[in-house]
Amino acid sequence: MTPTLDEIAALTHVSRATVSRVINGGPVAEATRRRVLGVLEQTNYRPNAAARTLAMGHSGVVGVVMHIDSHLLFQDPYFAQLLQGISDVLSEREAAMMLWVGNRTKEETLDNILRRGMLDGVIVTANYQEDPLVDGLLASSIPTVLVGHRAADPTASYVDIDNAHAADTVTSHLVKIGRRRIGHITGARGTGAAEDRLTGYRRAMQRAGLLTDGLIVEGDFNRASGITGAAQLLNAGADAIFCANDAEASGALETIRARGLCVPEDVALAGFDDLEFSAHLDPPLTTIRQGVRQQGSEVANVLFELLRDPNGGPRRVLLPTELVIRQSTVGGVQRG
Amino acid sequence: MTPTLDEIAALTHVSRATVSRVINGGPVAEATRRRVLGVLEQTNYRPNAAARTLAMGHSGVVGVVMHIDSHLLFQDPYFAQLLQGISDVLSEREAAMMLWVGNRTKEETLDNILRRGMLDGVIVTANYQEDPLVDGLLASSIPTVLVGHRAADPTASYVDIDNAHAADTVTSHLVKIGRRRIGHITGARGTGAAEDRLTGYRRAMQRAGLLTDGLIVEGDFNRASGITGAAQLLNAGADAIFCANDAEASGALETIRARGLCVPEDVALAGFDDLEFSAHLDPPLTTIRQGVRQQGSEVANVLFELLRDPNGGPRRVLLPTELVIRQSTVGGVQRG
DNA sequence: TTGTACGCGTTATCAT
DNA sequence: ATGATAACGCGTACAA
Numbered sequence: 001m002t003p004t005l006d007e008i009a010a011l012t013h014v015s016r017a018t019v020s021r022v023i024n025g026g027p028v029a030e031a032t033r034r035r036v037l038g039v040l041e042q043t044n045y046r047p048n049a050a051a052r053t054l055a056m057g058h059s060g061v062v063g064v065v066m067h068i069d070s071h072l073l074f075q076d077p078y079f080a081q082l083l084q085g086i087s088d089v090l091s092e093r094e095a096a097m098m099l100w101v102g103n104r105t106k107e108e109t110l111d112n113i114l115r116r117g118m119l120d121g122v123i124v125t126a127n128y129q130e131d132p133l134v135d136g137l138l139a140s141s142i143p144t145v146l147v148g149h150r151a152a153d154p155t156a157s158y159v160d161i162d163n164a165h166a167a168d169t170v171t172s173h174l175v176k177i178g179r180r181r182i183g184h185i186t187g188a189r190g191t192g193a194a195e196d197r198l199t200g201y202r203r204a205m206q207r208a209g210l211l212t213d214g215l216i217v218e219g220d221f222n223r224a225s226g227i228t229g230a231a232q233l234l235n236a237g238a239d240a241i242f243c244a245n246d247a248e249a250s251g252a253l254e255t256i257r258a259r260g261l262c263v264p265e266d267v268a269l270a271g272f273d274d275l276e277f278s279a280h281l282d283p284p285l286t287t288i289r290q291g292v293r294q295q296g297s298e299v300a301n302v303l304f305e306l307l308r309d310p311n312g313g314p315r316r317v318l319l320p321t322e323l324v325i326r327q328s329t330v331g332g333v334q335r336g
Numbered sequence: 337m338t339p340t341l342d343e344i345a346a347l348t349h350v351s352r353a354t355v356s357r358v359i360n361g362g363p364v365a366e367a368t369r370r371r372v373l374g375v376l377e378q379t380n381y382r383p384n385a386a387a388r389t390l391a392m393g394h395s396g397v398v399g400v401v402m403h404i405d406s407h408l409l410f411q412d413p414y415f416a417q418l419l420q421g422i423s424d425v426l427s428e429r430e431a432a433m434m435l436w437v438g439n440r441t442k443e444e445t446l447d448n449i450l451r452r453g454m455l456d457g458v459i460v461t462a463n464y465q466e467d468p469l470v471d472g473l474l475a476s477s478i479p480t481v482l483v484g485h486r487a488a489d490p491t492a493s494y495v496d497i498d499n500a501h502a503a504d505t506v507t508s509h510l511v512k513i514g515r516r517r518i519g520h521i522t523g524a525r526g527t528g529a530a531e532d533r534l535t536g537y538r539r540a541m542q543r544a545g546l547l548t549d550g551l552i553v554e555g556d557f558n559r560a561s562g563i564t565g566a567a568q569l570l571n572a573g574a575d576a577i578f579c580a581n582d583a584e585a586s587g588a589l590e591t592i593r594a595r596g597l598c599v600p601e602d603v604a605l606a607g608f609d610d611l612e613f614s615a616h617l618d619p620p621l622t623t624i625r626q627g628v629r630q631q632g633s634e635v636a637n638v639l640f641e642l643l644r645d646p647n648g649g650p651r652r653v654l655l656p657t658e659l660v661i662r663q664s665t666v667g668g669v670q671r672g
Numbered sequence: 673t674t675g676t677a678c679g680c681g682t683t684a685t686c687a688t
Numbered sequence: 689a690t691g692a693t694a695a696c697g698c699g700t701a702c703a704a
Contacts, residue, residue: 001477002453004697015675020699029673049453050395051697053386054680061434070420074413074612084406087437096452098397099435101423116432117338117385141337276410340681351691356683365689387681390696 002046012039023047053118060095062303063113063122063142067102067133072221076247077276078292082147085296086123093304095120106133114140121303126150126158127191143310145303147295148192157306157315159299163193166288166321167200170242170270173286175208177329179240179268182210183233185219185226185252187244194221197244197272219248226251234259239267240329246271246278246287253281253328269328283327290321338382348375359383389454396431398639399449399458399478403438403469408557412583413612414628418483421632422459429640431456442469450476457639462486462494463527479646481639483631484528493642493651495635499529502624502657503536506578506606509622511544513665515576515604518546519569521555521562521588523580530557533580533608555584562587570595575603576665582607582614582623589617589664605664619663626657 009016012035021028022036039045053059064086066079073079083099090097098119100109110133113122119142126134126146137144138156146158174182184201187194198216205212214236219225226248233241234256241256243249249271256267263269263283271278274289302315345352348371357364358372375381389395400422402415409415419435426433434455436445446469449458455478462470462482473480474492482494510518520537523530534552541548550572555561562584569577570592577592579585585607592603599605599619607614610625638651 046451046453048697050386050389054390055699073416073420077410079416080409084409088439091439097435099433103424103427115382117382354690384681391683
């Protein structure tokens, strides 16, 4: 067992306060400092985190809440990358991370987090427009930052990408290469990402003076919905398809090729996310790259800023995205 | 802010001790219990975790340490699945999870964990035979369970799969379908999984009276090493290739087809892991399925058992695996 | 520069 | 059944 502060004090013939000072950098004579430090090393002393938290009023622990479907957790590297980005910054700041994933109802998870207490702050993924878990966190006294955002709550701090802008960019790219009947397979309804990407698509189409009748079909971010969605859009005579993410796009590609059509000659195809496999599809997929890991570090940074100055008002960050043009929209281009 | 026990006591005109009793289920008159419970609800009281930990001597927090390369974290769903399995059991037991991933050196991470203290137990992935992080954890006073194991340490509790047995099974399957020159692309050297799978391969070959000269090439669990490794093995006249994991196998498949060879007619191919994509390769891949999520819940269960009875000696669990036969080894078989 | 003493919020022991 | 009171280990004004 690690010794207590009192025991160190006894061993080194000073008061507990002095020992505390050499640990936390208070004023102490060089001679005694060295003596205490020696004993500290020898005894392999480690301060008790609970006692420290109790005395100081903060724990150095940040909660990370990713309450998403488990099958999504598996198939998508998004989760791992985001976590890595968050963890990068936390470890840099000597903070620890307490993690919750979605194996309970949102209400139970919320209760768990609040009951656990002593969290300096919380980072939570906010995919859906309505979410009791996010609501509860925001309503609590714990400083909270969202990954993603909800238009409904203007007081919340968040880090997100500009989904509408990015979708607009992709769609405009399809317009620019001469497509007229550009279809869109949406993401899962109720998610901010899906709604905003749809908005961006609509905006670009309208600006180009193109109609969208019969060219919007509902998907759910999964590959399967790309397969069925593409079938509908091809029947509607689409000459381009913008999928709400790359998983859908890979499904759409399957449908297109099954019909003997060529990409991009007959149908141009674009996705969103730039997952690992997207560059290795045949043909490689035009898509939107979002730096997920960077998103993670950014949200952690925002949280620390919030902790530093709690009265500075909500922080809102929109991270840039990048249109990655590959052969699924521009056939003869050289490989990148 | 959540009120303190003293404040509740004042509001309800009883002592702090009594309030504590109604919370933790001590003997208390039904009348007062109801009265206190009411105030507890109204004030939305939440016990202070740090104070509780300090008083009780345990925190209800379990550390989970996955110190692996970040690119491995991304490409492999193993991480997410394992985490999910662990989390399933932890949340069931009302425990919280503190997570460390590998964005520091192992020594720094170890120091972080130990410094954090107040962890009831730790679960750590032990991929390499030598690992200062695992060593440090085992040497500490914190109850620790490994995912994977190291032959060197007989006192450690762990949960693993029987890699040698599984590899033996795959190799024997290849023998059974008539292959004689069965090559093996190993995993990353120094990892227990790679060594044990190699051992199993060797064992099966020897039992079948087959030679392995020139049929073993070193890989590193990545797709790229499958590509180059397969080239070497084909040059050596292999009529079957057993890869240490599915990622390698997908690379090997690329090489084989690039040479105009047919799978399984010219070269049979097998992997290990049964990742999501493995069933969708062309042809679908014969491989070993290991229930990673189950592995996660099992290791958590083992930890709790260890906490319940610390003197029960080390717990060692080998989870079963399953040979999944697909068309990459048995051509004409119906899809499953 | 150093020591004393109190507070942090709970649990647990001992009286009553 | 209930109420004092002592831990739990540490930080920190305040005093010396």
